[in-house]
Amino acid sequence: MKNNIRNENIPQVKVVGISGSLRPESFTRRAVEIALEGAAKMGADTRLLDLREYDLPFSSGNPRERNYPADVFRLREDIRSAAGVILGSPEYHGGLSGVLKNALDLMGFKEFEGKLIGLIGVSGGVMGASNALVSLRNIGRALHAWVIPEQVSIPQAWRKFNQDGTIQDEALLGKLMQVGQQVAHYSALHTLDQEQGFVREWESEPENPGGARRAETA
Numbered sequence: 675m676k677n678n679i680r681n682e683n684i685p686q687v688k689v690v691g692i693s694g695s696l697r698p699e700s701f702t703r704r705a706v707e708i709a710l711e712g713a714a715k716m717g718a719d720t721r722l723l724d725l726r727e728y729d730l731p732f733s734s735g736n737p738r739e740r741n742y743p744a745d746v747f748r749l750r751e752d753i754r755s756a757a758g759v760i761l762g763s764p765e766y767h768g769g770l771s772g773v774l775k776n777a778l779d780l781m782g783f784k785e786f787e788g789k790l791i792g793l794i795g796v797s798g799g800v801m802g803a804s805n806a807l808v809s810l811r812n813i814g815r816a817l818h819a820w821v822i823p824e825q826v827s828i829p830q831a832w833r834k835f836n837q838d839g840t841i842q843d844e845a846l847l848g849k850l851m852q853v854g855q856q857v858a859h860y861s862a863l864h865t866l867d868q869e870q871g872f873v874r875e876w877e878s879e880p881e882n883p884g885g886a887r888r889a890e891t892a
């Protein structure tokens with residue numbers, strides 16, 4: 675996938691973000707906000723869906739459940755209206771947070787099929803949030819969404835964020851912005867009747883960090 679993405683002659687799309695942490699000073703929420711800034715830079719209409727502002731019950735397991743609070747239907751509508759979604763989760767006990775999983779379990783294909791998804795994981799420990807990210811990638815597949823290959827894992831988040839929620843590490847900042855930019859770019863392409871262009875860019879030869887080209891020429 676290309677890094678020098680541009681948004682010429684493609685429509686404005688809506689990109690929303692969800693953080694799987696309800697903590698007031700959540701690093702995950704801040705990371706999702708930064709990715710949304712990246713999406714906004716590409717011309718997307720962006721919004722953070724703050725799960726603290728939704729009264730969500732546990733999923734009953736019945737997708738046609740009518741007795742849910744109105745906020746379940748509000749959340750579904752907010753996701754349905756978006757072309758791209760950025761999902762952020764803290765690493766909790768080697769997985770994604772229950773808050774985010776439950777929010778996703780309250781939704782389904784109607785909300786996510788064909789949507790572009792970008793992933794961000796945040797952890798307190800040195801190992802990063804790879805388990806949360808792997809689970810979220812599987813969930814995206816199960817929901818028939820397009821999960822972009824790039825993702826960001828932030829280990830030891832408490833060392834990466836300043837008091838005011840800013841990040842000094844330029845490389846990390848760039849990666850978070852890039853997730854948002856790519857979700858905006860590819861969801862915009864996907865909304866066009868240009869599937870061929872979408873697939874061509876999606877599958878265009880990425881740089882191989884393993885040095886396949888070197889092996890070819892050896």
Ligand SMILES: Cc1cc2nc3c(=O)[nH]c(=O)nc-3n(C[C@H](O)[C@H](O)[C@H](O)COP(=O)(O)O)c2cc1C
Nearest residue numbers: 695697700701702764765766767768797798799831
């Ligand atoms: C219930 C719980 C489980 C956690 N499990 C892990 C874990 O398995 N690995 C890890 O590195 N950090 C773990 N942490 C630390 C969080 O990932 C870390 O505090 C992160 O910053 C939380 O995200 P937030 O800042 O968005 O709230 C856990 C924290 C909680 C509250």
